[in-house]
Amino acid sequence: MAHGEKINKRKENKRKHIVDIFRHHPTLSKAEAKRYSGYSMDTIMTSFKILKNTGIIVPTEGKQKEKGRKALFFTLNHEKQVYLGITFNQKAVYTSIVSFSNKVLATAKVSIASSISKEEFTRVVLQQIDEVLSKNPVFLTNLVAVGCTVPGDIDTKNGILRSYTLMPQLKDFNFNELLTNKFPNTRIFFDHNISSMVAYILSTSDIVQRYDRIMVVSARAASAVGLIYKGAIVNSRGEIGHIKVCNDNQQCICGRNGCLDCYFSYEAFVKLLQQHNAIDEQECYDNIIAKLNQHYTNRTKDIFENLDIALKFFSEALLDVINVFSPDYILLTGDLFEIYNDPVAQIDIHIKDLFHDTGYISMYKRALMEFQSIKTEAIAHGVCLSLIKQDWGYTV
Numbered sequence: 520m521a522h523g524e525k526i527n528k529r530k531e532n533k534r535k536h537i538v539d540i541f542r543h544h545p546t547l548s549k550a551e552a553k554r555y556s557g558y559s560m561d562t563i564m565t566s567f568k569i570l571k572n573t574g575i576i577v578p579t580e581g582k583q584k585e586k587g588r589k590a591l592f593f594t595l596n597h598e599k600q601v602y603l604g605i606t607f608n609q610k611a612v613y614t615s616i617v618s619f620s621n622k623v624l625a626t627a628k629v630s631i632a633s634s635i636s637k638e639e640f641t642r643v644v645l646q647q648i649d650e651v652l653s654k655n656p657v658f659l660t661n662l663v664a665v666g667c668t669v670p671g672d673i674d675t676k677n678g679i680l681r682s683y684t685l686m687p688q689l690k691d692f693n694f695n696e697l698l699t700n701k702f703p704n705t706r707i708f709f710d711h712n713i714s715s716m717v718a719y720i721l722s723t724s725d726i727v728q729r730y731d732r733i734m735v736v737s738a739r740a741a742s743a744v745g746l747i748y749k750g751a752i753v754n755s756r757g758e759i760g761h762i763k764v765c766n767d768n769q770q771c772i773c774g775r776n777g778c779l780d781c782y783f784s785y786e787a788f789v790k791l792l793q794q795h796n797a798i799d800e801q802e803c804y805d806n807i808i809a810k811l812n813q814h815y816t817n818r819t820k821d822i823f824e825n826l827d828i829a830l831k832f833f834s835e836a837l838l839d840v841i842n843v844f845s846p847d848y849i850l851l852t853g854d855l856f857e858i859y860n861d862p863v864a865q866i867d868i869h870i871k872d873l874f875h876d877t878g879y880i881s882m883y884k885r886a887l888m889e890f891q892s893i894k895t896e897a898i899a900h901g902v903c904l905s906l907i908k909q910d911w912g913y914t915v
Contacts, residue, residue: 533558534566535913538575541595542621546581548590567593574599595620598657602906603665604899606712609633609685610804612643613896614651616658617903619911621722626896627651633686640689641697648701664706666902667694668715670740675709684786685740708906712898713737714755717745719901726848734846738853741784742833744840759840760784764832779836783829785855791825811858830859834869842882849888856890863888
């Protein structure tokens, strides 16, 4: 028999489970909650009382049965606990307000120049936070935590951006100092943007129910890989870009030669366009991606060949990772893949050319690979979902 703290934790776990049932069934009676949860009516009655008294659930209208006693219906009070998510890239700063119910309550976006100074970047981030919080006065009052998720090499413990290749002037930017001064009494959480993207995928897709071993490959500035096993993030940020794919003398920032990043990365593609005078000096990221796609689609001499070689190098690195981790499902996402129109089909061509299947190694053949366009706005949502899971996660 459970006593004291243990029994209180069990009761709390059941309440969190009931809250999650509300996420999938927004309007519930006690009888319906009993049916979906499998708990006794006594447990349901006690849980509903506590959730109502704390303002987590509120009465609402529901569909009554034609016969029998009328039921009382409840729904989640979405504004009772909210989370603020912040992210950025070389194009814009993005913020989201997400309810503990997982509902997005507000978003904001402001464009920035990739050359923005640290001082101006600080001003823009603070202004953006104020803008999204001002959309409803209760947001600031009911703010539980702030999640900051950023690209590049981030020290997630101390909130320091060590480097971001697309915005080198932000080296050593102190997000912890910025956000602690803004929210002195609020929990602050730091993460890498691929981790938050994986969290977003876990919460918004059914692939976790269909596959045990999932590999997420993101390619925006460069390529990184996240691993999921049975719904849990095993590794949120693997550096696939530093797998050696060529024996030439191109120097990588990691200190080795011939790494994938030297050929398949935004920086490498910009250099390719510069070599062929196919880029304006102040060209923005979106225009460059569009130009690369146009050159690939039109099979522009020399540029097409180099883009195809870069994808071949990526395919070789991907095959190595697949053979090591043996995923059931591979999700590709990111702007660099969009250059290739149908990246899955093109990667498949390259892998079949590289890998003459003898029948002994079947990891690639068994894995389903798909491409999905996930925009940066979803990453600000994803870091909130990570925080919500910390606070509202439960054991079935």
